Amino acid sequence: MTILVFGKTGQLAQELAAHDGVTCLGRDQADLSDPAACAEAIRQAAPEAVINAAAYTAVDKAESEEALANAVNGAAPGAIAAACAEMGIPFVTVSTDYVFDGSGTAPWQPGDATAPVNAYGRSKLAGEEAVRAAGGVHAILRTSWVVSAHGNNFVKTMLRLGKERERLTIVADQIGAPTPARDIAAACLEMARQLAEDPGKSGTYHFAGAPETSWADFAREIFARAGVACEVEDIPTSAYPTPAPRPLNSRLDCAALDTVFGIPQPDWRLGLNDILKDLGELS
Secondary structure (H helix, E strand, O other), X not given: OOEEEEOOOOHHHHHHOOOOOEEEEOOOOOOOOOHHHHHHXXXXXXXXXXXXXXXXXXXXXXXXXXXXXXXXXXXXXXXXXXXXXXXXXXXXEEXXXXXXXXXXXXXXXXXXXXXXXXXXXXXXXXXXXXXXXXOOOEEEEEEOOEEOOOXXXXXXXXXXXXXXXXXEEEEOOOEEOOEEHHHHHHHHHHHHHHHHHOHHHXXXXXXXXXXXXXXXXXXXXXXXXXXXXXXXXXXXXXXXXXXXXXOOEOOEOOHHHHHHHOOOOXXXXXXXXXXXXXXXXXX
């Protein structure tokens, strides 16, 4: 199956690029700030499926660049979805737990009411709505806390800071789950394949690692597995103010993805081992 991927340098795109039949487009070939150009790239490539692995992900910066975030995360997925619908091919796009307000403690269901608390979340929700409105065969895959051996992410930041300092203060009241980009890539490819065979599986799904944890406990696990002697002190979100508010509850109910596509939740601890191994950091 030939799959066109939007994105080339991001965590997810780099994992997708390792698979056969995948062509990744960088910003120089398809800039998501130019939605029409993205749609034209699909018509030119004529793939059997499309995956959007590119996004505006600077959560705090989006507070002052909401128009750009909306173009990349909102208008572009809509234009891509419309081109895919026109060509009759499936489209898989990745969204986020940030479309929810983070209230309560129950895992969010795919059909729960959305209410993003920051500009990034609003831009991703706009993308979801545009993809659905296009009317084609599609899957919106919401995920959380993406990590890998590539790019900038929490694992790599903790490894760097943990070696520089004896003690770190880490937020402990935001609860969710890390999700290895490698597992997200495999899920997206499998969904694209199944959607091509059964368009009736179109819809919105959740995919996150298990078990749930906090950022502080995740940091402790990173240090323990990498053999880094750094103490972690729990702090509340209120003690670490950021331009963009963060949801406290990022738990995602992933049962539907397993039921419909046969894709179970990955154990992020196994994925963390793989990441540390790739980085040469496994203790």
